[in-house]
Amino acid sequence: MRYLQSLPKAHLALWSFFLGGNVILFLLRLDSTFMVVLAILLLLLLLLLEAALLALHRRFVAQWRAILLFIILYALARWGAVQAHGADATFWASLAMAVALYAMFALWGAILALAIVRDVSVAYLAIFAMAAPILMRAALIQSGGVLGLLQASSSNSTFPALSWTEPFILALSCFPTLAFSTFLFHFLRLFYHEWQRSPLIKESNGWISNNGS
Amino acid sequence: MPAPPPPPKKLNPLVLPPYTAIFFALIALVILGAAFASFLPYSQIWWGFIVLPLTLLPLRDFLHGPDREKSSHRFRLPTPSEAPLQQVVDELSQQAGMVPPQVLINEDDSSLYAFGTFRRHFISVGANVAEVLVQELTDDDAEVRKTARAPLAHELAHIANGDMQRAALARSMLKMTLLTALVSIWAAVGFVAVLVQIGPEITSPGFWDAAAATTGIPGLSLSWMPDMMRAKNPYVFDMLADPSRAGDFWGFVIFYLTNIFIPFLMAVPILYLFFWRKLMRVREYYADLRAASWLGDSQYVIKAMTLHRLLTGMRPQQKSKSPLLPQRLFAFSWPAFVGILAYHPSEEDRKKALRSPLHLFGSPWRLAFWTGIAVLLLEIILRSSLTLIYVAQPAPYLPLLTATAVFGVWLLPRILAGASFRSLLKTGFQMALIFILIKLSINFVDALFLGFAAGTGRLGPLGHMVDVYLRSMLGGAGAESGPIFGGEFGWAQFIDWQILRPIAYYLLFGIPLLTGVLAVLIMLMQKASTWYRVESKVITVFWSVLLVLMGVQVLLAYPLANLLFFPMIYEWKWETALGLVLGLLLALAGALWFRQKHGQHAHRCPKCGEFIPGDFKLGQTCPHCHYPLHTWLIAPYLT
Numbered sequence: 001m002r003y004l005q006s007l008p009k010a011h012l013a014l015w016s017f018f019l020g021g022n023v024i025l026f027l028l029r030l031d032s033t034f035m036v037v038l039a040i041l042l043l044l045l046l047l048l049l050e051a052a053l054l055a056l057h058r059r060f061v062a063q064w065r066a067i068l069l070f071i072i073l074y075a076l077a078r079w080g081a082v083q084a085h086g087a088d089a090t091f092w093a094s095l096a097m098a099v100a101l102y103a104m105f106a107l108w109g110a111i112l113a114l115a116i117v118r119d120v121s122v123a124y125l126a127i128f129a130m131a132a133p134i135l136m137r138a139a140l141i142q143s144g145g146v147l148g149l150l151q152a153s154s155s156n157s158t159f160p161a162l163s164w165t166e167p168f169i170l171a172l173s174c175f176p177t178l179a180f181s182t183f184l185f186h187f188l189r190l191f192y193h194e195w196q197r198s199p200l201i202k203e204s205n206g207w208i209s210n211n212g213s
Numbered sequence: 214m215p216a217p218p219p220p221p222k223k224l225n226p227l228v229l230p231p232y233t234a235i236f237f238a239l240i241a242l243v244i245l246g247a248a249f250a251s252f253l254p255y256s257q258i259w260w261g262f263i264v265l266p267l268t269l270l271p272l273r274d275f276l277h278g279p280d281r282e283k284s285s286h287r288f289r290l291p292t293p294s295e296a297p298l299q300q301v302v303d304e305l306s307q308q309a310g311m312v313p314p315q316v317l318i319n320e321d322d323s324s325l326y327a328f329g330t331f332r333r334h335f336i337s338v339g340a341n342v343a344e345v346l347v348q349e350l351t352d353d354d355a356e357v358r359k360t361a362r363a364p365l366a367h368e369l370a371h372i373a374n375g376d377m378q379r380a381a382l383a384r385s386m387l388k389m390t391l392l393t394a395l396v397s398i399w400a401a402v403g404f405v406a407v408l409v410q411i412g413p414e415i416t417s418p419g420f421w422d423a424a425a426a427t428t429g430i431p432g433l434s435l436s437w438m439p440d441m442m443r444a445k446n447p448y449v450f451d452m453l454a455d456p457s458r459a460g461d462f463w464g465f466v467i468f469y470l471t472n473i474f475i476p477f478l479m480a481v482p483i484l485y486l487f488f489w490r491k492l493m494r495v496r497e498y499y500a501d502l503r504a505a506s507w508l509g510d511s512q513y514v515i516k517a518m519t520l521h522r523l524l525t526g527m528r529p530q531q532k533s534k535s536p537l538l539p540q541r542l543f544a545f546s547w548p549a550f551v552g553i554l555a556y557h558p559s560e561e562d563r564k565k566a567l568r569s570p571l572h573l574f575g576s577p578w579r580l581a582f583w584t585g586i587a588v589l590l591l592e593i594i595l596r597s598s599l600t601l602i603y604v605a606q607p608a609p610y611l612p613l614l615t616a617t618a619v620f621g622v623w624l625l626p627r628i629l630a631g632a633s634f635r636s637l638l639k640t641g642f643q644m645a646l647i648f649i650l651i652k653l654s655i656n657f658v659d660a661l662f663l664g665f666a667a668g669t670g671r672l673g674p675l676g677h678m679v680d681v682y683l684r685s686m687l688g689g690a691g692a693e694s695g696p697i698f699g700g701e702f703g704w705a706q707f708i709d710w711q712i713l714r715p716i717a718y719y720l721l722f723g724i725p726l727l728t729g730v731l732a733v734l735i736m737l738m739q740k741a742s743t744w745y746r747v748e749s750k751v752i753t754v755f756w757s758v759l760l761v762l763m764g765v766q767v768l769l770a771y772p773l774a775n776l777l778f779f780p781m782i783y784e785w786k787w788e789t790a791l792g793l794v795l796g797l798l799l800a801l802a803g804a805l806w807f808r809q810k811h812g813q814h815a816h817r818c819p820k821c822g823e824f825i826p827g828d829f830k831l832g833q834t835c836p837h838c839h840y841p842l843h844t845w846l847i848a849p850y851l852t
Contacts, residue, residue: 029813055614065666111651118713119273119277122270122273126392126396129396129397129399130396130399130400130403131398132400132403133400133402133403133404133407134403136407137403137406137407140407140410141410141553145411145414146411146414146424147414147420147423147424148417148428150424150427151427186273187269188271190273190276190277191276193276193333194276194330194331194332194333197312197332197333198333199315200279200280200282200283200288200315200317200333200335201288201289201290201315201317202281203290
């Protein structure tokens with residue numbers, strides 16, 4: 001209780017709305033078009049809330065370890081969804097799929113946040129260039145060729161089988177775009193610091209020691 | 214008792230073109246020369262793939278330097294008790310007319326070093342070092358205080374000389390070239406593996422229409438794709454279509470990639486181990502000279518060498534900040550490199566350079582050797598898939614122009630120090646000879662290789678290798694049947710174009726031309742050194758003379774020699790005639806300008822205007838009014 005009291009009210013409010021919204025989403029009976037549209041609108045709202053939560057926790061999100069964590073979370077949730085679907089546990093399958101959806105959104109959010117906060121554009125490009133051929137070849141072998149891959153990607157299955165390449169392809173898909181779009185921004189920022197002769201450690205108030213803590 | 218004669222005056226290299234710039238320029242020549250060659254006709258690489266990574270990425274890496282340094286060390290601002298460090302740096306900066314760098318206390322180690330970029334400058338002082346330096350800087354004894362200023366002056370001099378920036382930028386260039394090459398190889402091999410995997414499928418009839426059907430777009434037909442792919446490169450298309458030829462395709466691709474990347478992977482370690490470290494060593498001499506100039510006496514700098522050695526040998530107060538994983542992985546305990554691999558010159562050499570600054574320029578044959586190696590590395594890179602034209606043409610422009618500029622800059626201090634024309638010409642000839650022999654070593658290797666193959670009856674397999682090489686250069690386009698090598702282009706042409714003519718060209722034309730150009734430069738600069746009225750503008754005269762000589766070579770000498778030695782490649786055109794006329798006009802205009810200026814300024818005292826006979830000697834005074842001549846050339850410190 002004391003911990004909850006220590007949290008800022010914005011955190012509590014956002015998390016409450018997010019979790020409450022999800023409970024409502026799962027309680028909705030999708031037996032008419034109206035209810036389906038309502039569920040979709042609620043889901044969109046929840047994704048917006050998730051975006052706000054990611055922004056709130058940006059210090060944690062904008063890290064390589066967060067990207068890795070969300071990849072693992074996505075993979076586990078997708079695996080769980082496929083398993084639950086196979087066991088006809090519809091509720092758990094849907095729940096796991098929702099977690100996978102949020103994890104995917106969080107993964108992209110983390111990749112975006114890291115690209116904005118730190119100059120990782122070249123690292124993104126290098127990782128993409130090095131990992132993309134391996135993943136592409138593995139995906140082609142798994143689906144039996146280019147045609148198989150194209151047909152698999154255009155299928156309408158709700159719970160498609162999980163491949164080990166899927167979470168990584170999901171993450172890598174936005175690497176080049178973000179790399180190219182943030183490279184110039186960070187490059188210009190470097191030039192700005194150069195022009196301004198920015199000090200490495202700012203003197204906040206005369207000779208104030210900053211012992212690196 | 215008569216007063217002892219004053220010590221002979223020493224040359225001040227700080228007012229001359231810096232020697233470190235030569236090594237920076239040679240590194241840049243190899244890396245950027247290779248990158249910008251992709252703009253040339255027949256280049257097999259789109260320029261964007263090579264120019265952008267080798268220009269933008271090094272610049273980005275260089276500008277990131279200070280932040281990277283901050284992330285790997287625990288820096289803090291000096292405390293009030295350590296304030297004298299920043300005060301001394303501020304005073305010295307003011308004296309040098311530069312923006313003072315920020316002094317940072319480094320909790321991690323006991324070093325003292327300067328780092329930064331073009332406009333962001335920092336001096337890192339280890340916490341232990343700071344403690345001792347502050348004690349000495351606030352000592353009652355003025356001599357102790359002045360000696361303690363010397364290490365800081367030395368670090369500040371690295372910034373003032375621009376060597377810190379040159380070294381960091383060159384390192385970034387080498388680092389990013391290596392990383393780009395490694396990532397590119399990995400990615401290229403990976404994508405080729407994908408291509409081999411899907412080759413039979415995407416070249417099969419019916420695949421593209423089936424693929425179009427998966428899009429769900431009504432009426433979409435992609436049946437034209439196989440024909441388009443085949444027309445683009447039939448050689449590659451046929452190999453991809455046939456799974457049994459996957460091995461051939463891999464061989465073709467590996468040959469192509471090897472041609473592109475191996476020269477880079479070979480050049481970077483050589484440039485890093487020898488050229489960059491030479492730059493690092495030379496910059497120490499310059500920093501010593503600058504520090505001695507600021508402090509007015511080289512004795513303080515010499516004493517500070519001992520102090521610096523003692524200070525940096527101390528243990529850090531606290532445990533180092535835990536480095537990042539890649540830094541930990543590569544944190545080997547490297548052996549202390551010596552000789553041509555060392556980062557720092559020995560104390561003995563540094564003292565010698567302070568006593569006799571010409572020492573820092575090293576021996577002429579070494580410079581000629583390294584310039585030859587740089588040009589050779591560039592040629593090996595350019596022989597690859599980057600550009601075919603350099604394989605077909607002797608390309609004398611870049612090597613000979615590079616040698617002219619580098620040797621000219623190296624000879625200038627000796628000319629101004631008053632060396633005789635005869636000794637300078639001899640040195641120039643030796644440099645030209647060594648340079649050309651190194652440059653030609655690749656042709657000698659070709660000759661040896663061919664001789665060995667002919668002697669052992671292996672000309673057939675060697676011809677096949679050359680054929681695969683040529684095919685990978687041409688991308689296989691239009692070469693479905695029959696070898697490229699062995700038809701119109703065979704061993705006779707290979708020996709003639711690749712061995713005999715280049716060797717004859719450089720030995721019979723290159724050496725005399727280079728020696729001749731250097732002789733003219735030496736002669737003109739010896740004359741210009743008697744223009745006492747123009748003072749330090751003699752350096753501008755040097756650059757003007759050098760540029761005119763290079764221009765005349767490009768417009769006049771090289772085209773004539775090309776027509777003479779390579780008539781099968783070069784033919785007489787109106788552009789050639791225009792170039793010759795322009796070259797003659799440039800030579801004439803340059804000569805007239807020099808003659809006019811020489812008549813105006815030579816042998817005249819800036820003060821009394823009287824005639825001063827003879828050549829210029831360092832430390833010379835006007836025999837009439839005793840006004841000191843070219844004082845800007847004299848090192849402003851005592852020994």
